[in-house]
Amino acid sequence: MALRAHFARGSFKPASINCWHRSMQTRGYALSSYVVTPKELNDALEKNAPTTISTDARVVPICAAWFMPNDPQGRTGVEVFKKKRIPSARFFDIDGVKDHESKYPHMLPTCEGFAEAMAKMGVRKADELVIYDTEELGLFSAPRVAWTMRVYGHPRVHVLDNFKLWVQQGLPVEEGPPMVPNITNYPIPSYNTDMVVKFAEMKTIGYDYGKEGAEEIQILDARSKGRWEGSEPEPRPGLRSGHMPGSTSVPFQxxxxxxxxxxLPAEKLKEIFASKGLDPEKPMITSCGTGVTAAIIELALKQSKFGSDDDRRLYDGSWTEFASRVSDTSGLVRTKTGA
Structure with missing residues (x-):
């Protein structure tokens, strides 16, 4: 079965995206790496902070704070954002910016829904965005939001590494009710299907696993080893644990x-991926519980240059969708003893 065709990327470069890249490159922005340090962001904000007056492109921090539904302290992202944040930051709610027609938690929104969310945050297409997490979690949901913005073609997106260090280094923070941003006219984007995997293909990959001539697609699972093995329960009631056929456990922690x-440093990340028997020359799909922490693996792969950007995708529905939709008799839910 010729599944390789799904990974033949590089053709998705709308002229509008190329134009944005060229225009941004001529502005001399300080942020050149996908992952940026607190100092780099602070310096960039001092040089080009968001204002309500200027119409020029700005550096805009985006808080992507999110906690698991079984968080023992009952915390929510928006509450943490209101208590402490980077000055001028906007809040991206991954529980709100999603496909509301889907019964699965964090499926990507429609193109119109994404544009509406960006407009309400006061973001412009020319803005350079730096996505960050909570002080408590360090890196958790920000990579997912950054990945989402890349899926919809926002030209300049970065991930802060991280707000915990930002606070420890004594950099500016803001507390109390956040400002209400002026709504912008964010254009409805295109959707880069080459970055996303859907259930039907994952099911086919599962059935083809181990068959002669089947495509060797590597599935990297960010959940805990116990959930992957099937020895620990899922945080969502009624959802069975286990893993997809042929998947590799890569707990994001x-x-x-x-x-x-x-x-971790790039060389250390490469060592970890290699130690798990992963091959940078073969296609990779990242997965997790609902498609959030799968993006941490994607971030680590991208930062360490392990494999090609064109041969990596993320399974949006991840384990919640997969385990909910395959039948008990399908053989597609494996445990440690049935890997």
Whole structure:
């Protein structure tokens, strides 16, 4: 079965996106790396902070704070955002900016829904966005929001590594009710289907696993080892644990520094991926519970240059959709003993 065709990327470059890239490159912006440090962001904000007067392109921090539904403290992203944030930051609600017609938690929104959310945040297409997480979690949901913005073609997107360090380094913070941004006219974007995997294909990949001549597609699962093995319950009631046929357990915590929760150095990340038997020359799909922490693996792969950007995708529905939709008799839910 010729699944490789799904990974033949590079052709998706709308003229409008190329124009945005060229225009932004001529502005001399300081942020050149996808992952930026607190100092880099602070310096950029001092040089080009968002204002309500200027119509020029700006550097805009975007808080992507989110907590699991079983968070023991019952925290919510928006409450944490209101308590402490980077000055001039906007809040991106991943529980709100999604496909509201889907019963799965974090499916990508429509193009119109995405544009509406960006407009309400006061974001312009020319703005350079830096996505960040909570001080408590370090890196968690910000990579997912950054990936989402890339799917919809926002030209300049970065991930902050991270707000925990930002606070520790004594950089400016803002508290109390946030400002209400002026609504912008954000254009309805295109949707880059080459970055996303859907259920039908994942099911086909599962059935083809191990068959002679089947495409060797690597599935990287960001959930805990226990959930992957089927020995720990899922955080969502009634959802069985286990893994997809042929998937590899890559708990996202293994990719972060234990204390600072920053991304490990690129060489260390490469060592981890190699130690799990992954091949940078073969296509990869990242997955997790609902498509959030799968983006941490994508971030680590991108930052360490392990594999090609054109051969990596993210399964949007991830384990919640997969385990909900395959039948008990399909053989597509594996455990440690049935890998």
């Amino acid at each position: 293994e990719l972060l520094e234990p204390e600072s929760k920053t991304l």
